[in-house]
Amino acid sequence: MRERVAGPPFVHLSRPQSSQLFLVYSGMDAYYSGQQICSMGLLKFLQVSGLGSRNLTWIRDPFFNNYAGGFGPDVPDLASLENWHRQHLASLPHVREIYTIGYSSGAYGALLFGHLLGANKVWAFSPRTADWETDAEAKAALRARFQQGNGVTRYDVWHAHRNRLDRQFADTIRDCAGVTVHSHPKYGATHFLLDRMILSGEFQSLLPGESPVTAALSPSLAGG
Amino acid sequence: MTARRDWLIEQMRQLLVEKLEVRVPVTEIHARTPLFQGGLGLNSFAVVDLISQLEQRFQFQFREADFREEHFRDLQSLADLLESYHPAGLMALKEATA
Numbered sequence: 001m002r003e004r005v006a007g008p009p010f011v012h013l014s015r016p017q018s019s020q021l022f023l024v025y026s027g028m029d030a031y032y033s034g035q036q037i038c039s040m041g042l043l044k045f046l047q048v049s050g051l052g053s054r055n056l057t058w059i060r061d062p063f064f065n066n067y068a069g070g071f072g073p074d075v076p077d078l079a080s081l082e083n084w085h086r087q088h089l090a091s092l093p094h095v096r097e098i099y100t101i102g103y104s105s106g107a108y109g110a111l112l113f114g115h116l117l118g119a120n121k122v123w124a125f126s127p128r129t130a131d132w133e134t135d136a137e138a139k140a141a142l143r144a145r146f147q148q149g150n151g152v153t154r155y156d157v158w159h160a161h162r163n164r165l166d167r168q169f170a171d172t173i174r175d176c177a178g179v180t181v182h183s184h185p186k187y188g189a190t191h192f193l194l195d196r197m198i199l200s201g202e203f204q205s206l207l208p209g210e211s212p213v214t215a216a217l218s219p220s221l222a223g224g
Numbered sequence: 225m226t227a228r229r230d231w232l233i234e235q236m237r238q239l240l241v242e243k244l245e246v247r248v249p250v251t252e253i254h255a256r257t258p259l260f261q262g263g264l265g266l267n268s269f270a271v272v273d274l275i276s277q278l279e280q281r282f283q284f285q286f287r288e289a290d291f292r293e294e295h296f297r298d299l300q301s302l303a304d305l306l307e308s309y310h311p312a313g314l315m316a317l318k319e320a321t322a
Contacts, residue, residue, distance in 0.1 A: 011273045015285065026269070042268040043291045046275075052288035058272060 009071035012088075013056045019096040019211045021055040021089070023113060027106030028064055028130055040195045050204040055095060057088065059109065064130045066108050066138045082116050089117070094213045099123070103194045105130035107157075108138065111173070114153050115145055122155040123206065125194040127169040139172045146176035155179045156206070158197070162189035232303045235281065243277045244270055255300040263298070271296055278302075284309050 046052040063069030070081040089095065098119040102110030107124035114122035129138040157173070159166035161183040170181045187196045197203040237253045240246045246253070246264050257263045259271065266274070274296075279285055284306075295305045 007267075007269060008273055011269065011276055013272070013276050013279070041293070042272045043293055043296060046272070047288055047291035050288075052286070052291060058269065060269070 007060075009060050009062050009075075011058045013052070014092075015053060015055045016094060017212055018054045019094055019213045020208070021057065021092060021095040021098050022051050023085075023098070023100045023110070023119075024051075024056065024058050025067075025100065025102035025106035025109030025113070026058055026060050027102060027104050027109060027128075028061070040198070045198070048204075049198055050207055053210065055092060059113075061105065061109060061130055064105070065134070066105065066130050067112065082113070085113055085117055097208070097211060099208075101125075102127075104128045104191065107169075108142065111155060111157075112142060112145070114155065115150055118150050118152040120153070121208075122153060124155065124157045125197070126159055126163065126166045126191050127157060128165065128191075129169070139169065143172050143176070146173045146179065149177040151177075153178055156182060158182045158184055158193055160184050160187045160190045160193045160196075163191055163193075164189075166191060166193075229303055229307070232306060233299045236278070236299050236302060239277050239281060240264065240274070244273055253299070255303070256298050258298055259296055259302075260293075278306070282306065282309075 042058075046056075059067075061067050061069075062071060067081055068078050070076045070078065071084070075081050075084050089098065098114075098117060100110040100114035100117075100119050100122045102108065102123075103125045105128050107127035108129055110122050111124050111127070113119075129135045131138070155173070155176075155178050157170045157179060159170050159181070161167075167183065173179050174181045184193055184197075187193060190196060194203065233255050237250050240253060241248075241250045244266070246266070248257075248264055253264065259266045259274075275286060275291075286305075290305060295301055
């Protein structure tokens with residue numbers, strides 16, 4: 001296992017007026033620079049992605065091992081990280097819709113936890129695993145989970161049409177229930193498909209409309 | 225510079241050291257110390273952490289359009305932005321913590 005990257009393992013932006021939660025998995029970004037999701041800074045991402053007005057939790061893979069190492073001593077493995085997710089969701093009672101998003105090895109996290117949590121939808125862009133040494137094993141483990149299905153989640157997996165490695169990952173789960181693989185015809189062999197799609201506005205068009213917390217969900221009204 | 229501005233910058237300096245564990249002595253963090261390269265060296269993950277901490281501390285939400293690097297250049301520019309939201313709320317908090 002690699003040495004844990006410094007800094008908090010997650011950051012949450014609370015939007016009490018929104019009933020949607022987007023869990024964003026940053027994968028290896030922190031390993032390369034800590035500056036970005038895909039190749040744009042997080043500030044730019046917040047500004048233009050359309051997610052800055054919705055509940056948003058950024059989740060790092062501090063050990064760069066497909067989240068198998070959890071966050072550290074308090075959340076040391078995958079099972080405890082799954083439990084952390086459930087506690088996190090329980091702390092947001094106004095949330096009614098859960099979405100996961102990931103780029104590169106963050107896509108692995110988005111797929112995995114989207115599946116485990118029964119998310120409404122998953123978007124996985126340019127999927128990879130975090131470690132070449134365990135690449136085949138990690139893909140097989142994900143496929144095994146997906147073959148069981150969760151009966152709920154739809155998974156949209158995107159790769160640039162000429163990126164062989166991203167396509168290979170997508171092919172691993174292409175035939176699993178709920179999975180749709182999109183081979184993007186533009187942008188050649190880029191691995192930075194997500195930022196291309198954000199800057200072109202294509203990503204924003206994939207998102208569901210904003211869903212405000214309604215009065216019907218207000219505890220005071222529900223109790224009456 | 226106003227007393228409110230001084231107080232606001234001091235609040236953010238403390239937040240940087242206490243919550244974000246910036247490895248720079250608080251005495252070396254000034255209003256014009258860059259948050260990114262050449263200053264505190266925050267990466268953008270830490271900046272989002274700062275956004276989250278500021279929103280919790282001052283009970284407001286940034287508008288998406290305000291997630292611009294020029295607003296997050298240093299504490300002075302951040303204070304300008306924060307005061308554009310609800311200075312009355314900031315003053316109330318200042319009085320409550322005085």
